Amino acid sequence: MNIEYLKYFSELAKIQHYGKAAKALNISQPGLSHAIKSLEEEYGVPLFQKEGRNVSLSHYGKELMKDVDEILGAYLRLEERAVGLRTEEKTVRIGSVYPLAPGTIPHMLREFGATFPFIIYNRMTPEIAEGLLDGKYDIGFCSDLLKSDEIEYYPIRDSYIAVVVPKGHPLENRERISLKETAGYPQIMFSKTSGFRTLQEQIFAEEGIKVKPVCAAEEIEVITGLVENGFGISVLPYMDIVRLHNVVTIPVKTSGWNSKFYIARRKYGIRSEQEEAFFQYWKKEHH
Template identity: 85%
Template sequence: MNIEYLKYFAELAKIQHYGKAAQALNISQPGLSHAIKTLEEEYGVPLFQKEGRNVSVSSYGKELMNEVEEILDAYLRLEERAAGLRTEEKTVRIGSVYPLAPGTIPRMLREFGATFPFIIYNRLTPEIAEGLQKGKYDIGFCSDLLKSDELEYYPIRGSYIAVAVPKGHPLEKRDTVSLKEIAYYPQIMFSKTSGFRKLQEQLFAAEGISVKPVCAAEEIEVVAGLVENGFGIAVLPYMDIVRLHNIATIPVETSLWKSKFYIARRKYGIRSEQEDAFFQYWRN
């Protein structure tokens, strides 16, 4: 089936004149005649009948006309959708875990010199994995290995446990501190609804330290804000978000918790050159 020939058939059926139809289609009249003859030979029935200088659609042509129009409509929708995909391809969709989204990802894009448009979505690692596999995201930044044969992923940086202290605090200039050293200061904890609260409790419990928090908050930016305003100090996984506050972070001497962040994408897919170059730049 030749889609162009079907277009010729529909146009001739509408105009009912070979010369005028050929002119409207911007092709030669012999070319139009050849196309219609080819269709008639393919379907085994006459599609048009002569009426003086004009033609009219035969009974067989009328039977096929609805199907031809449906095929042409579907083809037009396909072309429009393909054009939309080409436009969407220019925008790189990035799914990122929250610790990396505010600072690390913008800095990585700037360092690479990205000129492509992009969208950054804050998501949890399982959502990123699902989104990558379903084609919702082009590139993902996650905090755990995504165990899927459909994805490729590479570590880009590690994380560590730090203590956040307000500027001017006695510990501010230290290179590292122990949990026992910081246990004497008022502690700001994550609320029990936060996944980080259990981590804090495990860290102190491993050292045999009992801590009673002076206050708690669910989100890390709120915890950082409380530290900044002098309510206490906080033990937390280091995240770029704390850099937005006027506080200092000092690595804590502990081997209980280690984490890595990864860049990930589908193993196979249609990619723009810039998107692929960005991924390759950071996977090395």
């Protein structure tokens, strides 16, 4: 079945004149005649009948016309959807853990000189991993290593443990502090739904410190806001987002804990040139 021939068939059925239909289709009259003859040979029935200088649909042509209209309508919708997909493909979809989204990601896009349209989604690492695998995101920025053979990832920056205190706090002027020195103050921790809660508990457990949080939150942005408003202090991985608040950050002496943030994407898939260039630029910058 030739979709162009079906278009010719539909146009001739409307105009009912070979010469006028050929002109409307911007093809030669012999070309139109050949297309209609090919369809008649394919279907084994005459599709048109002559009426003087004009033509009209035969009984068979009228029956087939119903299906032709449906096929052409579906084809038009398919073309429109394909155009929409091509337009959407030009937009790079970025899934980022929240600590990197407000500062680090915009800085990276600016440094690269990004001119492509993009969307940044704030998600947690497991959601980003899932989104990369099912094609929801093109590039991910994650807070820990994604253990999947279908994803490639490269570290882009390190983090370290710090205690965040409000301005005016007794610890404000310290350049460095031990974990035990923080234990006597009200602690704000990540909620148990956050992957960082396990990290906090592990850090305290390594030094035999038991901490009962005064409150908890899932997002580092919320935790930092609680610290800023005097609800307590928080020991957490240092991230750029902290600088956006009126707080003081003090590095904590720990047993050498170190964490990394990664740029990630699925190993295989169709990529736009700009998406590929952005990923390779940052891969090269850090290797």
